[in-house]
Amino acid sequence: MICAFEGWNDACHAATNVIHHLISHYDATEVRNIRSDAYYDYKSVRPVICHMDGTARIIWPETSFYDITINPSTHIFAQIAPEPNYKWVEYVRRSLRIADELEIDEIITLGSMFADCPHTRPLPMDELGFDPIHKVMDYDSSMRDYGPSGGCACDGPVGITTVYDAIGKEEGFDTTSLWISIPQYLSGDDCAQATLQMLRRLSDRIKVPLEEYDLPEKAAHWSAQASVLLSCNDELREYVNLLEKQYDMGSQLQILNEESRGDRLAKEVEEYLEQLDK
Incomplete structure (x- = not known):
């Protein structure tokens, strides 16, 4: 199941637009929802009114779970909602009970944030898992796109996605968090480039081609x-x-570090084989 939340974790709506894209272009059915006044401050996340066939209707903030049919043999479940204001732990546990009912064992949370990165390069992406023993995010540098990014392990405030990953891992789910960085000087409109890159990474992650349609x-x-x-x-x-200069320098350093790590691994294997021959 992929999860994205509007608000603090969703710069330029890049994360939630991944789910909107899938819902819009594939056969998607809402299979569960969470509707409760307990999770939202309606002054911060206001309900909206719309008129259908001359009748006014108030749309309240809620959580929706979708079953998205990618192909006859592949279904993706998706959870989308405004980030709750209250009772995060209760909210996450309630979400995980629904995931358990749907027989989901892997959860991928999506997030986007503003950072010091240029729009003229691929936007930096990070993939993180949660270490339940040390209660920290485990940053996998091998899954990071080239370029500097603020999405790796750091200290400071967290959003609902981090709490979701932590509790999910504690309850036995395989959890991963995908984050993309967006240039802070382009903080106005939706960032289709970020949504496109996240969709491609998600496709690689689940090993299933996902149609891009008009995203490029x-x-x-x-x-x-x-x-x-x-x-x-x-x-x-x-x-x-x-x-751009900082990005390119970071890319070169990462390549050198990966080459050095590969050389060290080859040397360790060679030494191990030599010991076996003795």
Whole structure:
């Protein structure tokens, strides 16, 4: 099951738009929901009113669970909701009971955040798991895209996704968190590039091709708009040039570290084989 939450964990709606994309382009059925006043401050997450056939209807914040048919042999469950304001532990345990009812054993939470990264490079992505013994996020550097990112293990405030990962792991679920970084100087519109990259990583993760439809076109439009913004702002252009240099340097260092790690592993294997021959 993939999970995404509107709000603090969803910069430029990149994470929740992955689920919206899947719901819009595949056969999706809502199979469960959580509707409760206990989890939301309606001053922060306000209900909305809409009119259908001349009748007014209030739409309250709620959690929806979808069964998405990717192909005849592949189904993905998805959970989407505004981030709750209250009772996170109770909310997560209630969500996990639903996951258990649906016979789900793996949960992937999605998140996006603003960071110092350039739009002219692939947006940095991180994949993290939760270590239940030490109660910390376990950062897998081998699953990180090139470039500097703020999504790796760090100290500070957390969102509902981190709590979800922690409690899920404690209750026996295989949990993973995918995070993508978005340039903080482009904090206005939806970031289709981030959604596209997350969709591709998710496809790799579940080993099933996921249709992109118009996402590449939207991502190209996002990049073009960013380039226009830079052309009108010399100070911003200089800032992005600096970010590009930092990004490229980080990429080179990561490549060197991976090569060094590979050399060390080969040497250890060679020494082990030599000991067996003695």
